Amino acid sequence: MKRVSALLLTLALISVSLLAQAPQKETVLIKAGRLVDVRNGRVLTDQAILIEGDRIKEVGPAQAVSSHAPASARVIDLSNSTVLPGLIDCHTHLTFDPNHTGYAGLSISIPREALYGAKNAKVTLEAGFTTVRNVGAGGYSDVALRDAIEAGDVPGPRIDAAGPGIGVTGGHFDNSLLAPEFHFSRESIADGLPAVMAKVREEVKYGADVIKISATGGVLSKGDSPEATQFSDEEIRAIVIEAHRLGRKVAAHAHGAAGIKQAVLAGVDSIEHGSFIDDEAIRLMKEKGTYLVPTVYLMDWFVENYQRMRVPEFMVEKAKIVMPAARQNIARAFKAGVKVAFGTDAAVYPHGLNAREFAVMVKLGLTPMQSIQAATVNAADLLGWSDRIGSIEAGRFADIIAVSGDPLTDVSVLEHVAFVMKGGQVIVKH
Ligand SMILES: [Zn+2]
Numbered sequence: 336m337k338r339v340s341a342l343l344l345t346l347a348l349i350s351v352s353l354l355a356q357a358p359q360k361e362t363v364l365i366k367a368g369r370l371v372d373v374r375n376g377r378v379l380t381d382q383a384i385l386i387e388g389d390r391i392k393e394v395g396p397a398q399a400v401s402s403h404a405p406a407s408a409r410v411i412d413l414s415n416s417t418v419l420p421g422l423i424d425c426h427t428h429l430t431f432d433p434n435h436t437g438y439a440g441l442s443i444s445i446p447r448e449a450l451y452g453a454k455n456a457k458v459t460l461e462a463g464f465t466t467v468r469n470v471g472a473g474g475y476s477d478v479a480l481r482d483a484i485e486a487g488d489v490p491g492p493r494i495d496a497a498g499p500g501i502g503v504t505g506g507h508f509d510n511s512l513l514a515p516e517f518h519f520s521r522e523s524i525a526d527g528l529p530a531v532m533a534k535v536r537e538e539v540k541y542g543a544d545v546i547k548i549s550a551t552g553g554v555l556s557k558g559d560s561p562e563a564t565q566f567s568d569e570e571i572r573a574i575v576i577e578a579h580r581l582g583r584k585v586a587a588h589a590h591g592a593a594g595i596k597q598a599v600l601a602g603v604d605s606i607e608h609g610s611f612i613d614d615e616a617i618r619l620m621k622e623k624g625t626y627l628v629p630t631v632y633l634m635d636w637f638v639e640n641y642q643r644m645r646v647p648e649f650m651v652e653k654a655k656i657v658m659p660a661a662r663q664n665i666a667r668a669f670k671a672g673v674k675v676a677f678g679t680d681a682a683v684y685p686h687g688l689n690a691r692e693f694a695v696m697v698k699l700g701l702t703p704m705q706s707i708q709a710a711t712v713n714a715a716d717l718l719g720w721s722d723r724i725g726s727i728e729a730g731r732f733a734d735i736i737a738v739s740g741d742p743l744t745d746v747s748v749l750e751h752v753a754f755v756m757k758g759g760q761v762i763v764k765h
Contacts, residue, residue: 360387360388361387361388361409361759362385362386362387362392362404362405362407362408362409363385363386363408363409363410363411363733363759364383364384364385364386364400364401364404364408364409364410364411365383365384365386365410365411365413365418365735365756366382366383366397366401366410366411366412366413366414367382367383367384367397367413367414367416367418367737368380368381368413368414368415368416368417368418369382369416369417369418369741370382370384370394370417370418370419370727371417371418371419371420371704371707371727371742371743372726372727373419373420373707373708373711373712373725373726373727374712374726374728376704376708378417378743381396381397381414382394382395382396382397382400382418383395383396383397383400383401383404384400384418384727384733384735385400385403385404385408386733386759387759388759389732389733389758389759389760390730390731390732390733390759391727391728391729391730391731391732391733392729393729394727394728394729411754411761411764413737413754415739416737416738416739416753416754417737417738417739417740417741417742417743417748418727418735418736418737418754419707419711419727419735419736419737419738419742419749420711420724420725420726420727420731420734420735420736421463421464421465421466421492421724421732421734421735421736421755421756421757422463422464422465422466422677422689422690422710422711422736422749423464423465423466423467423468423676423677423710423711423714423715423718423724423725424459424464424466424467424468424677424678424679424681424689424710424714425467425468425470425586425605425626425628425676425677425678425714425717425718426468426470426586426607426628426630426678426679426680426681427459427464427467427468427469427470427678427679427680427681427682427686427689428469428470428471428472428680428681428682429451429452429455429456429459429467429469429472429477429480429491429494429681429682429686430448430449430451430452430455430469430472430473430476430477430480431448431451431471431472431682432451432455432682432686433640433644433682433683433684433685434644436555436644436646436650436683437512437555437645437646437647437650438512438647439645441510441512441513445473445474445476446476448472448473448474448476449474449476449479449480452472452476452477452479452480453480453483453489453491455681455682455686455687456480456484456489456490456491456492456494457489457490457491458686458687459491459492459681459686459687459689460490460491460492460755460757460762461687461752461755461762461763462686462687462688462689462690462752463690463736463749463752463755463763464492464689464690465492465493465724465732465734465736465755465756465757466492466493466494466495466714466715466718466720466724466734467492467493467494467495468494468495468497468545468586468678468714468717468718469481469494469495469496469497470497470500470545470547470586470588470607471497471499471500471508471547472496472497472498472499473499473522474499474522475496475498475499475541475542475543477494477496477497477498478496478498478541478542478543480494480496481493481494481496481542481544482542490762492757493724493732493734493757494544495544495545495718495720496542496543496544496545497538497543497544497545497546497547497586498523498538498541498542498543498547499521499522499523499538500523500547500548500549500588501523501524501525501531501534501535501538501546501547501548501549501574502521502523502524502525502548502549502565503524503525503526503549503565503566503570504520504524504526505558505559506524506549506552506556506559506565507549507551507552507553507556507559507565507588508521508523508524508549508556508588509521509524509556510556510557511556511557511558511559512557523538526570527570528569528570528573531566531570531573531574531577532573532574532577534574535574535577535578535581535583536577536581538583539581539583543583544583545583545584545585545586545718546574546578546583546584546585546586547585547586547587547588548566548571548574548585548586548587548588548598548603549565549587549588550564550565550566550571550587550588550589550594550595550597550598550603551563551564551565551588551589551590551591551593551594551595552565552590552591553588553590554590554650554653554654554657554658555646555650555654555683556650557647557649557650560591561590561591561610561611561653561656561657562590562591562592562593562611563591563593563594564591564593564594564597565594566597568597568600568601571587571597571598571601571603572601572602574601575601575602575603576602579602584604584605584717584718584719585602585603585604585605586603586604586605586607586628587603587605587606587607588607588608589606589607589608589609590608590609590610590611590657590661591610591611592611592612592613592615592616595609595611595612595616595620596615596616596619599616599619599620599623599625600619602623603625604625604626604717605625605626605627605628605676605717606620606625606626606627606628607628607630607678608628608629608630608661608680609627609628609629609661609664609665609668610657610658610660610661610664610665611657611660611661611664612627612664612665612667612668613664614667614671617667617668617671617673620668620673620674621671621672621673621674624674625673625674626673626674626675626676626713626716626717627665627668627673627674627675627676628675628676628677628678628717629661629665629668629675629678629696629699630678630679630680630683630692631661631662631665631692631695631696631699632679632684632688632691632692632694632695633658633679633680633683633684634654634658634659634661634662635691635695636683636684636685636688636691637654637658637683637684638658640684641654662695662699665699666699666700669696669699669700669701670700674713675696675701675705675709675713676709676710676713676714676716676717677692677693677696677706677709677710677713677714678692679691679692688750690747690749690750690752691747691750693706693707693710693742693746693747693749693750694746694747694750696709696746697746703742703743703744703745703746704743706746707742707743707746707749711725711726712725712726713725732757732758732759733756733757733758733759734756734757734758735754735755735756736752736754736755736756737752737753737754738751738752738753739753753765
């Protein structure tokens with residue numbers, strides 16, 4: 336009997352000490368003067384958000400939510416600010432840098448690329464982007480960066496990583512800057528049905544969350560035309576079927592109208608850039624529910640800086656045609672009501688300036704609320720992460736930002752975030 340009670344006592348002591356050691360989930364109460372309800376497209380006043388650990392537990396009128404908060408809750412007072420969900424950029428290249436455009440990029444190793452990624456991940460997060468879709472990186476450096484951020488080794492946004500983008504020999508994702516005797520071809524180049532199918536499987540094997548393809552030529556590449564298609568219809572269809580079979584979405588870089596239509600008909604999930612989108616492509620995208628990820632701010636920065644960046648002349652020539660046309664055509668697509676998700680192509684310009692995209696989207700016809708929805712609910716939907724991010728709702732990650740001023744009257748206030756929280760952790764507080 337004595338031994339039994341001694342045993343019970345020991346067990347009780349062990350469980351008490353285990354309880355004491357269990358990490359306490361911190362509770363935080365954010366008071367939000369104005370809160371952007373992105374799902375319903377409205378602004379609510381005098382709200383509060385209750386956060387437990389890395390998740391939102393409750394959101395609603397300040398008085399009601401505050402009454403549910405434990406006395407130990409840490410209070411963050413944003414009652415003079417506008418509070419929004421953490422922003423999502425669906426088109427970044429965290430491991431690339433504007434100074435590596437053209438020949439300069441040939442000297443950057445993959446390990447060095449990954450370290451640029453660590454630097455750029457931090458500035459992107461501090462700019463209020465708590466999630467990015469990284470659509471193209473060398474040597475799976477974006478997958479490594481994603482994992483390092485997840486492990487808490489380096490600060491950065493959540494990353495939906497594409498690994499190296501799949502393209503054709505001599506296409507936008509190949510690198511044609513070196514002379515033939517160097518026999519250089521990028522790791523993700525594939526021609527023909529078995530090759531493209533194997534490439535999708537290989538991408539997934541090495542950790543890609545999403546498949547990026549190049550459906551047309553590009554601007555910052557040699558010897559390809561942004562207006563011409565690259566894959567055959569059969570190749571692009573095989574890629575989409577394999578990707579979807581493996582539970583991965585497909586993002587298609589496409590400037591020319593023919594390539595946009597080919598990719599949309601093959602079933603890709605988003606068209607990146609969409610520079611020469613025409614009425615038929617707009618109609619097809621609306622019919623299929625394909626997202627457009629326009630990247631329209633970059634022109635402003637490029638025009639001002641390409642000389643300093645020593646961009647090769649043939650790239651500048653293409654940019655002068657593609658970039659202004661893109662603004663006109665994207666404005667037509669906005670007016671027609673295609674689904675839009677926010678993307679920047681940051682890396683063409685310095686990371687951290689991502690929010691400059693908002694003002695251009697508004698200039699081209701979206702309302703400020705629509706541009707904010709593109710970077711929150713819509714972007715989360717495109718990533719397939721609506722249950723985790725993109726809105727301030729119970730159960731989502733506590734990814735929250737705040738700005739002083741009203742982004743619904745002047746969307747450019749998003750370029751200067753005063754507060755950033757990712758998964759309940761305060762990253763920025765001015
Ligand atoms: Zn890009």
